[in-house]
Amino acid sequence: MNPPGNERLEGAILGTAAGDALGMPLEFVYRGRFKDRIIRDYLPGNEFDGPCSNLNAGQWTDDTQMMIVILESLLRNKRCDIDDIRDGFRRWAMSDDQRFPGITCKTAAIGGKPVESEGCGTIMRTLPLGFLVTADEAVAIAELTHVGKNGEKWVRFLHKAVRRNIKFCRDFFVLERDDWKGGNGAWVVDTGMTALKAVITAESFEEAVVEAVNSGGDTDSIGAVAGGLAGALWGSGAIPERFLTALERVDYLHRLSSSLSAVFL
Secondary structure (H helix, E strand, O other): OOOOHHHHHHHHHHHHHHHHHHHHHHOOOOHHHHOOOOOOOOOOOOOOOOOOOOOOOOOOOHHHHHHHHHHHHHHHHOOOOHHHHHHHHHHHHOOOOOOOOOHHHHHHHHHOOOEEOOEHHHOOOOHHHHHOOOHHHHHHHHOOOEEOHHHHHHHHHHHHHOOOOHHHHHHHHHHHHHHOOOOOOOEHHHHHHHHHHHHHOOOOHHHHHHHHHOOOOOHHHHHHHHHHHHHHHHOHHHOOHHHHHOOOOHHHHHHHHHHHHHHHO
8 A cells, every 4th residue: 555645745855865865975986985885874975085075974965955945945835936946046056055066956056047968957856746746847847957858758757656656667667778778877867767776676765775875876866866766655654763863954854844745735
């Protein structure tokens, strides 16, 4: 039996943040640096001298920061207001707290215009949107920074997938795998397929995110997508307590989820 919608929404929000934080210290770190270790718990950003070396264990990156900007705008306006989300992205990109944003996200956010790009920014921050807005609105939010046919395809797939089941996800993976070369970089297809593979082959939330981030490459985004999808499919109750107690601002994420559920669900 599928968990109720409010638990799935909360799972998508908390799962995105947890997967992001788990993958944060491994982001673009050469896989050989941690090949003899399976990373199962939050580590500080300087564990492998990666680009997020200034962050503490359990902190998340720009992926979750941008998700929060979107969710706060939806809650504030009680609808999808693209101009307000665009303004939120700009304020985030120009703040002192924005965390290692990809150049595409930062350029688009500051300039207020999207970039022709197939980067994973379209999906790393949008997992909860399947419960909150239409598919067209989810695409419009993604295209505030990135415009590309693969990005739109993946946004539309994930918009459905978070409300469906493992079989739906597995069927999509089978259809797409022949065109995927198995990469784990920041290309939206690599991020999406690596995260999706981890989820459809896992038997638990923990197994999914651990497999996702230990794949190497763009690990914070792969972890965010895998965590958000796994959390949505299995509900927030499937997320291990140790991933929540050590997660940055987890109480706020709980409150944000509850408020969004009250308005949208």
